[in-house]
Amino acid sequence: MRLKEGVPLWAALAVPVVAVDRLGLNEPLSVAQQLTGLTVLAVAVALCRARPLPAFLLAAALGVATAPSLFTLAYGPAFAVFALLLGRRADRARTALLGFGGIAVVGTVKIAVRDVDPAVEWSVLMATLVFGAVFPWLAGRYWRQGRELAAAGWARADQLEREQRIVADRARLRERARIAQDMHDSLGHELSLIAVRAGALQVAPDLPDPHRGAAADLREAASQATDRLHAIIGLLREEGDEQAPLAPAGESVAALVARATESGLRITYADDGPRPDAQSDPARRELTELTESAELTEGTVHRVVQEALTNAAKHAPGAHVTVTVARDGSATAVTVTNGRVDAHIDGHVDGRTDEAGAGPATPSHGGSGLRTLHARLTDLGGTLEAGPYGHGFRVTARLPHRGVASLPPAPAGARLAHARRRTALAFGAAVTAGVLLVGGTFAWYAYSRTHSVLAPADYARLRVGEPRAEAERVLPDRTVADPPLERAPTPPPPGADCAYYRASGELFTAVAHFRLCFGGGEQGRLVDKAVIPTASEADKKRNKDLQKTERMR
Numbered sequence: 001m002r003l004k005e006g007v008p009l010w011a012a013l014a015v016p017v018v019a020v021d022r023l024g025l026n027e028p029l030s031v032a033q034q035l036t037g038l039t040v041l042a043v044a045v046a047l048c049r050a051r052p053l054p055a056f057l058l059a060a061a062l063g064v065a066t067a068p069s070l071f072t073l074a075y076g077p078a079f080a081v082f083a084l085l086l087g088r089r090a091d092r093a094r095t096a097l098l099g100f101g102g103i104a105v106v107g108t109v110k111i112a113v114r115d116v117d118p119a120v121e122w123s124v125l126m127a128t129l130v131f132g133a134v135f136p137w138l139a140g141r142y143w144r145q146g147r148e149l150a151a152a153g154w155a156r157a158d159q160l161e162r163e164q165r166i167v168a169d170r171a172r173l174r175e176r177a178r179i180a181q182d183m184h185d186s187l188g189h190e191l192s193l194i195a196v197r198a199g200a201l202q203v204a205p206d207l208p209d210p211h212r213g214a215a216a217d218l219r220e221a222a223s224q225a226t227d228r229l230h231a232i233i234g235l236l237r238e239e240g241d242e243q244a245p246l247a248p249a250g251e252s253v254a255a256l257v258a259r260a261t262e263s264g265l266r267i268t269y270a271d272d273g274p275r276p277d278a279q280s281d282p283a284r285r286e287l288t289e290l291t292e293s294a295e296l297t298e299g300t301v302h303r304v305v306q307e308a309l310t311n312a313a314k315h316a317p318g319a320h321v322t323v324t325v326a327r328d329g330s331a332t333a334v335t336v337t338n339g340r341v342d343a344h345i346d347g348h349v350d351g352r353t354d355e356a357g358a359g360p361a362t363p364s365h366g367g368s369g370l371r372t373l374h375a376r377l378t379d380l381g382g383t384l385e386a387g388p389y390g391h392g393f394r395v396t397a398r399l400p401h402r403g404v405a406s407l408p409p410a411p412a413g414a415r416l417a418h419a420r421r422r423t424a425l426a427f428g429a430a431v432t433a434g435v436l437l438v439g440g441t442f443a444w445y446a447y448s449r450t451h452s453v454l455a456p457a458d459y460a461r462l463r464v465g466e467p468r469a470e471a472e473r474v475l476p477d478r479t480v481a482d483p484p485l486e487r488a489p490t491p492p493p494p495g496a497d498c499a500y501y502r503a504s505g506e507l508f509t510a511v512a513h514f515r516l517c518f519g520g521g522e523q524g525r526l527v528d529k530a531v532i533p534t535a536s537e538a539d540k541k542r543n544k545d546l547q548k549t550e551r552m553r
Helices: 003-023 031-047 052-066 076-089 093-113 118-202 209-236 253-262 282-290 295-315 368-379 412-450 456-461 535-552
Strands: 266-271 320-327 331-338 383-389 392-400 497-502 513-519 525-532
Touching (some): 003 076, 031 052, 052 076, 052 093, 052 118, 093 118, 118 209, 118 412, 253 266, 253 295, 253 320, 295 331, 295 368, 295 392, 368 383, 368 392
Parallel strands (some): 266 320
Antiparallel strands (some): 331 392, 383 392, 497 513
16 A cells, blocks of 8 residues: 555554553553554555455454454454455455454354353354454445446446447448338339239230230340349348338238239238227237337238239249238238249248148248348247248238337336345345344343442452351352453462452443352352452552562662
């Protein structure tokens, strides 16, 4: 970390180390211990940018060395700050989780080898680890992800700005391809009808031979023009980018069939009902509001019939054609069947009939016209089948009235709100579990401390040699599980059964302890009593003894 950032951070973390000791909120530390802790904090600050995990573990080591339960007012702020920086700067979550697990194991082992109340100390250890490490680490990761998302959003905006120009160019190209495809479909259909009329004129019995030859030339020229148009349009067409070409303005399927019939095609047309109306059908009205108008269905039906009639006129001139349009409340079905046909349709279809020769063959989508139709109907949620049927050819299409789009997905705002609710519930559950853990731990801590208090007046009334049964009348229900044995003024009598009690019920502060030692078992007597002072009182007494010794010299 840079010096101008590291020094203020180290100074802020050093304040609790010095202040807590001066205020007497924990067991006093010697000057050497404080200097060691401040040095370790300085090393952790220096490592926290490049090595966030070792910096966090150094702060945790200070807490574990000071208190087995990891809870310490002196190093607790540093522990939480380095956990926050670990989440902010560490790339992988696995290393942090392994670090949390290692701290829990080390703290548990230290609690197990010391003569303390394991339930209370382990609960405090877990609560400190959850609230002092895991939650700050999660906050750091959230902070990191927020910054990364913001950076990604700006990068995405720059990319979209660049792509917008490309999209505009491609839109112009797609429009050219759409117009070209529309020209291919409309002009190709008209040229096919011209060829049909020329063929009918060619076989007229009263036509002179020179005119018959001219009609044949006209028919051949119309066919060649159709092929040339197909080749030219194919150069402009972009596969997969094209939207549905528009039908001739105002022309219905019935008008298309009538025009083809006037040109010489033999067509039987059947339509079982009116086309769908977006104003009268609620489902269609909803679809109109969400996607496109109901005219899209009629336009697609028009294209299917137009393509099928063009292929029939081109490859099966003179064959009878049947056009059937069937509509119900959910879909429109179109079937166009012609009689005897050449080896292929539109130069790109090679379907096969079934064994009986009377069922629709496997559809083929290789040709320009039929491929375009198949792609369009697939986009609309429909189907297209084209292939030999009996001795002829059949094209079958089915288009759902709601094929363009189904009901829209949930809005992005609703999905984001749902994700936020789930995150809030997860954090709420974690906080609730932590609160219960801390609350239970604090309740047990308060109960065990307040129920092991021996009033100083009762302690003063106890006399050495007093029977144990009489002494127990004033003793509290519980004894201290982790007494400060190192500060006892004298060692306990050999073979005596000693019990320790708190001199005050104050919590989270150092208090004096009383030691009562009994001999002779349950019927024994009080053989020794002593006061174990707090660490600060012991230091003062030690200093006074040293001064007295120096004066005596």
